[in-house]
Amino acid sequence: MADFNALATQFTQFYYQTFDTDRSQLSSLYRDESMLSFEGAQLQGAKDIVEKLMSLPFQRVQHRISTLDAQPTGANGSVVVMVTGELLLDEEQMAQRYSQVFHLVNNGGNYFVLNDLFRLNYG
Amino acid sequence: MADFNALATQFTQFYYQTFDTDRSQLSSLYRDESMLSFEGAQLQGAKDIVEKLMSLPFQRVQHRISTLDAQPTGANGSVVVMVTGELLLDEEQMAQRYSQVFHLVNNGGNYFVLNDLFRLNYG
Numbered sequence: 113m114a115d116f117n118a119l120a121t122q123f124t125q126f127y128y129q130t131f132d133t134d135r136s137q138l139s140s141l142y143r144d145e146s147m148l149s150f151e152g153a154q155l156q157g158a159k160d161i162v163e164k165l166m167s168l169p170f171q172r173v174q175h176r177i178s179t180l181d182a183q184p185t186g187a188n189g190s191v192v193v194m195v196t197g198e199l200l201l202d203e204e205q206m207a208q209r210y211s212q213v214f215h216l217v218n219n220g221g222n223y224f225v226l227n228d229l230f231r232l233n234y235g
Numbered sequence: 236m237a238d239f240n241a242l243a244t245q246f247t248q249f250y251y252q253t254f255d256t257d258r259s260q261l262s263s264l265y266r267d268e269s270m271l272s273f274e275g276a277q278l279q280g281a282k283d284i285v286e287k288l289m290s291l292p293f294q295r296v297q298h299r300i301s302t303l304d305a306q307p308t309g310a311n312g313s314v315v316v317m318v319t320g321e322l323l324l325d326e327e328q329m330a331q332r333y334s335q336v337f338h339l340v341n342n343g344g345n346y347f348v349l350n351d352l353f354r355l356n357y358g
Contacts, residue, residue: 178357196356211317233319233334
C-alpha cells in the first residue's frame with residue numbers, strides 16, 4: 113500500500129511544483145498517447161497538452177492539494193490518483209477549487225501521465 | 236471517441252440510479268479485486284465495498300451529475316471517468332458537492348469497477 117501512495121504523493125508534488133514555476137517543463141511527463149480533458153476540452157499528445165497548459169490566461173499560479181487518494185490500477189505498478197485542491201491565480205485573493213485525476217503508467221520504472229482530467233468546482 | 240463517452244454516461248447513470256434506489260444492488264458492479272477510497276477510508280472487494288456503502292448514515296439520497304469526463308486507459312476498452320456532482324441527503328435542502336472517479340475495466344465485454352475514489356468537496 114505504501115508504494116503507490118508514496119508514488120502518488122511524490123508525483124503530484126513534483127507536477128504542481130513544476131506547473132507553478134515553469135509549466136513548459138511538464139512535457140517530459142506526457143507522451144504521444146497521453147490525453148488531457150481540461151474543462152471539457154480534449155487534447156492528445158505531449159505537445160498539444162503542454163500548448164494548452166501554456167495558453168491558460170494567467171501568469172502566476174499556485175496549486176494547493178486538499179485531498180489526495182491513490183489506488184493501483186493493476187499488477188504492473190500503474191496508479192490512479194484523485195486530487196481535490198485549490199488554485200490561486202495571479203493577484204486573486206479567492207482560491208478556486210478543482211478536481212483532477214492522473215493515471216500514471218509504469219513503463220519500465222519510468223512513469224508517465226496517460227490520463228489527465230481536470231475540472232474547476234463551481235458551486 | 237463516442238464509444239467510451241457513451242459507456243461512461245450509461246454506466247454513471249445506471250450506477251447512481253441504482254445507488255439512489257437500492258444500493259445493495261451495486262455489488263454486481265464490483266469484484267474481489269475492486270477498490271474503494273471513500274473519504275479516505277480504503278476498502279477492497281465487492282462485499283466490503285457494498286457493506287461500506289450500505290452503512291452510510293442516510294436513508295434517502297439523490298446524486299446529480301454536474302460534469303462527466305471520460306478517457307480510454309489503453310487499447311482494451313477500459314475507461315476512466317471523473318464525475319463532479321451534487322448529493323442531496325434525506326430531508327436536507329443544501330446539496331453537498333462531490334468528486335468521484337471510476338476506472339471501468341472491460342472483461343470480455345462486461346465492465347466492472349476496478350477503482351472507485353470518492354471525496355466530498357468542502358470549501
